[in-house]
Amino acid sequence: MDMAARGSLALWLCLPLAVVAFTQPQDTEFTFLLPAGRQECFFQAAMHNNSMEVEYQVIGGAGMDVDFTLVSPRGVMLVTEFRKSDGVHTVEPTEDGDYMMCFDNSFSxxxxxxxxFELIFDSQPGEEDTDSWSEMVAPEEMLDIKLEDIKEAIEAMKTRLEKSIQMQTVLRAFEARDRNLQETNLQRVDFWSAVNLSVLVTVAFLQLYMLKSLFDDKRKVRT
Structure with a gap:
């Protein structure tokens, strides 16, 4: 998984609070490491009357949980979650301004x-460019081609491709979390297997020593 931010993303790490600023309202995905006892906040600019979806997952670390808060540009607390491993939240319609998303690991x-985490933006119908395709071609040049049908088909294809990309991103995050969990379980299994093997070898040597001591004692008594 790409550990770098996609889109325009600036990250400042400072104690005890780190702030990250997004400058463009576009789809963004980001993976970061949240140290123990720390909180990091991200600011995402949004435009009026859009739809914003926020999805996050804890894909590594003991407990697989984190505290999450989402605050509107006016300071209204929209979402507050404690010790969750994942979450999906939709804000619709959005307000002009910066939304704040905070991940808190101070309990650890x-x-x-x-x-x-991933941010997905969808524009509401009625945007200024809805008729941009029609303006490019004069009605007398359309002939038998229905421009609106072509535009709808292309837009539908674009939407489906974007959804496919988003689903693949989410599936990659799930795969990374499952892989980390399996690696952690494998380490535990290897550790306890080594402990059990050590105990078995120790018990075997003790039994041999006791049997040898018992036979040696019997020989001494007979002589």
Whole structure:
């Protein structure tokens, strides 16, 4: 998984609070490492009357959980979640201004968390460019071609491709979380297997030693 931000993303790490600023209202996905006892906030600019979807997943770290808050540009607390491993939230319609998303790992004193989140924007109908295709071609040049049908077909294809990309991104995040969990379980299995093997070898040597001592004692008594 790409660990770098996609889109225009600036990240500042400072103690005890880190702030990240997005400058363009476009679809963005980001993966970052949240240290133990830390909180990081992200600001995303949004335009009026749009739809914004926020999805996050904890894909690494003990407990696989984090606190999440979403605050509107007017300071209204829209979402507050505690010790969750994932979440999907939609804001519709959006307001002009910067939305703040905070991930809090201050409840953990040891374990850091690997977090993936994605922002998806959808414009509401009635945008200024809805008739841009029609303006490019004069009515007498259309002949038998229905420009509106072509435009709708292309827009539908574009929407389906974008949804496919989003689903693949989410599936990659799930795969990364499952892989991290499996690797953690494998380490635990290897550790306890080594402990059990050590115990078995120790018990075997003790049994041999006791049997040898028992036979040696019997020989001494007979002599």
């Amino acid at each position: 004193t040891i374990s850091e968390k690997l977090i993936f």
